[in-house]
Amino acid sequence: MxxxxxxxxxxxxxxxxxxxxxxxxxxxxxxxxxxxxxxxxxxxxxxxxxxxxxxxxxxxDREDLLLDATESTMEGIVDAASACRLLADTHTLSDAPPVHLVNLFTLVDRHRAIYRRMLGENGSSRFASRLEQLLAQAWFEQLLTEAVPGSLDETALLLRAHFLSGALVSVISQWTGGRLDRTENEEHDAVSIERIAQATWSLIRRGA
Structure with a gap:
């Protein structure tokens, strides 16, 4: 900070x-x-x-400035994540990733160098924790509004929100770090925004 x-x-x-x-x-x-x-x-x-x-x-120092600067990049990412509705009945969710999730990865890609650095092996634990907390809070608030009256278990919803946000931060780390890319016959095959959004949405639907 x-x-x-x-x-x-x-x-x-x-x-x-x-x-x-x-x-x-x-x-x-x-x-x-x-x-x-x-x-x-x-x-x-x-x-x-x-x-x-x-x-x-x-x-x-530079890291101090980066932590402050990246706070602004998180806002759009958190807004995009919270716009991806999480429902108890996963069968009602579309197979195709929502446009908001595609927008999320587009925003991450725009600042890929920062996310690669901050979430990398020698990155900032404060940055990773801050992003996870913001995502979890956004999803928790959404899940509260979606919960069926009379069956509210805030602890379970909070755990669910943190489970999903932690997974998403990990995916962002792996993607921006190039660890999901393939190198075959010296031809680099980078995972596209659309592909990572589709794969992530499939996982979210299973754990939503």
């Missing part, structure tokens, strides 16, 4: 908020152009059109 010693004291300062927004946008833009290992704090400062010292006034 952001360096709270600076961000809390500056939270009411419009200039500080604008600077942090510029820095978050800069690191997300750069992540779409190159691997994260090739992004230095000086690159971020240059893209945001601030000096390097200013970056360190708001974030202690």
């Amino acid at each position: 952001p360096n709270t010693s600076h961000t809390r004291s500056a939270s009411r300062d419009p200039r500080a908020r604008r600077t942090r927004a510029l820095l978050r946008a800069a690191v997300l833009e750069l992540s779409m152009e190159r691997d994260l290992d090739g992004i230095a704090m000086s690159d971020i400062a240059e893209r945001a059109e601030v000096n390097r010292a200013t970056v360190y006034l708001h974030y202690k």
Whole structure:
């Protein structure tokens, strides 16, 4: 998360908020152009059109900035996930993945470098936990509204939401890390957005 010693004291300062927004946008833009290992704090400062010292006034290091910046990428992903309705009767769910799930993986793919880094072997446990919690909360709230009156078991619904969100985070990690891709005769076969959405939806329907 952001360096709270600076961000809390500056939270009411419009200039500080604008600077942090510029820095978050800069690191997300750069992540779409190159691997994260090739992004230095000086690159971020240059893209945001601030000096390097200013970056360190708001974030202690690149990982700190990435955690803050990626919070914004999670919002669309969580909204897309919560739009995929989970019902007790899985037979009423369509075999085809909902457009919202395709949108979810499209959003992930847009920031693939960040998700590959954050959910990778040497990634951020805080990032993974935050994403899982947000997804679980969204699905739990949806399941509460879908539950049949008089048969509500909040503990079971919460476990179900965490089961599905944990599985989805794992799928995102494997997909963005290229561990689901096939390499045969030196030809790289990457798993497409449509294919990963279909496979994930099949698993969600079984566990929904």
